[in-house]
Amino acid sequence: MADFHFDVDADGIATITWDVAGKSMNVGSLEGLELLNELVDRVLTDDAIKGAVITSGKKDFAAGMDLNVLSDMRHAGGENPAENVFNGIMRIHQLFRKIERAGLDPKTNKGGKPIAAALPGTGLGLGLELPLACHRIFVADNPKAKIGLPEILVGIFPGGGGTVRLGLKLGAMAASSLILEGKMLDPKKAKAQGVVDEVVPADELLSAAKEWVKNAKDADIVKPWDAKGFKIPGGGPYHPAGFMTYVGMSAVVLGKTQGVYPAAKAATSVLYESAQVPFDAGLKIEARWFTNVLMNPSSSAMIKSLFVNKEALEKGAVRPAGVPDMSVKKVGVLGAGMMGAGIAYVSANAGIEVVLLDTTEEATEKGKAHAAGILDGGIKRKKVTPEKKEEVLSRIHTTTSYADLSGCDLIVEAVFEDVGVKAEVTKAAEANLPENAIFATNTSTLPITELAKASHNDERFIGIHFFSPVHKMMLVEIIKGKKTGKEAVAKALDFVRQIKKTPIVVNDERFFYANRCIIPYLNEGLRMVGEGVNPALIENGAKLLGMPLGPLQLVDETSIDLGYKIMTATKAAMGSAYDASVADDVTIALYEQGRLGRKSSAGFYDYDAKGKRTQLWEGLAEQWPEADVQPELSTVQHRMIMAQVLEAVRALEGGVLEDIREGDVGAILGWGFMPWSGGPFSWLDMIGAARAVEICKNLEDQYGPRFKAPALLEEMAAKGETFYGRFGTAKAA
């Protein structure tokens, strides 16, 4: 079935309607663009046609290029994949440039046919790049529509002319926030920023666009950069003000990305270089950089984890087969503290009825006020209306009585982290629940199988582990106890789908998956402090790897007393198997000095009177004097990466993880593991198992057996295997 329909009205205006069959949203494909090329030729060569409107047959315009096509382009290139990618991109440029020039005489800029874009809703990526090549962009006044170029979020950048055109249309400064941060705007904001030209009522969209086409003169369809005397808004690289913009942009990009994201660097280069050459040469530069990025293993790893596999997990890739839809209608949330209040909010916001229970009315009201606070923030940012706020809050019913839980089909327990308290509330809740309800605990450290003992039906007992702050963190870790049945797993997955987060499903072992990997990272940072490594070397080493927070800052954020509690409980649980280290001494010392982190405005860092982090605490050097010989930056970094990555491999080896896709996606969304790498398994595939084993050997010799390569990694190194080659998308053994 064709991706585009074509018709011509009595006035000779053609309508090209994008409407990919069998999909709710248009996405670009190579075949689709070939067809568009033919239709554009028809418009330009048929004398009876005066101009055209490109629109969509769906409620939105388009979500961009199908990212699978992009990765296929790389693989389909045979011996010269770069050439294949470059030629593919240049074909898109030629098509869009043909639309833009629309038959205009190159010398006189006369004789062209107007082509307008009419977007009924969202236009992202290629779905904005095509309109940017048209002569005027009309968007329906639909506040839900998103307009933008979000490619950077999955490790690439706009390569269909979007970077060059937006850079020239808005100037580098304004274009950079859209291109380098992937900001998406509603239609009115997009118009205010000059990205689109007209916002019109939805029912007038097509007529307004056609009217413009009917009346457009040659001068209306010549793009500024094709007219004589064009000057880039804000000035080009050789203009004194423009010069500052480009220098500033480059500094900001490097400051934010530490140079580890190839796409951000490439997009900055395109903005800078294309501003200095004729327009068509600019497009060629964009195509070169785009090819360069697409050939970089980081971009394919990011596309794989942050788009393809994340979407597969959200769509139920690991949902047990044969279980009918288990969508949640009414959820009971036990405990209205920080986590419970957040869980109540995200559930109510997704349209689910919520019963929020705590021991006192004061506590439940505080929990509901937390939800109101988030919604107020949304009202301030004009993302939420006052009516929406009332509607969401009306779904949160607060109570101190367990009887009110009757009719709940799911419970999420978020009371104190204490086996006794959790057992008590489990029993009290179950006494009031229908037989088929599922009971979930949000524990962060207690074994699910242990907690399930308090339940009268451990098949219907499961872990649903949220991250803090609940309304911002996109990952939810679902943990199966030894007896958890498939209906409970399906219920948890359906719930996570309803609240629009990304699930991973793991088995029940100490700290599950995310915390299991992040704790060794924190400990490695603490160990290094104890060994006299300069704390700035540790923190900057982590940031240069693309970790969002260094380990010391992360400990400050999550609080030293939490670390102290986890350490004490782990010691008690593991007994003689506990690997005591200088990290414990550092934790205990800060704990005893009351330096609990951000919450006490004192930790590894100092904080000012307003609670703003200022600098690393100088007292660290007094208690743990800096060693005379400092390690190499790469050694510090290898220690921090391997602390996390080896734990992920052990989680796979031990069966906690059943699917490496979950290991990669969970690592990026759960604790911000170097997103440019695509996750721990993608990173290992990038450097190769043999190199990983070599790094482990060096670290093991210097720092001890915690860095010993797991047998699985040794075996893969010997056989020359990769994780995605060996485990693919299938479940691990």
Ligand code: NAD
């Ligand atoms: P919190 O102390 O902020 O809230 C706990 C709430 O439970 C309090 O409002 C308390 O009054 C209530 N409560 C205690 N006993 C109760 C009972 N018998 N009946 C009803 N309500 C009772 O704690 P939190 O940070 O929200 O953590 C809650 C759970 O979530 C814990 O199991 C914790 O390990 C887990 N968790 C916390 C985080 C985090 O970052 N804080 C992250 C993931 C999971």
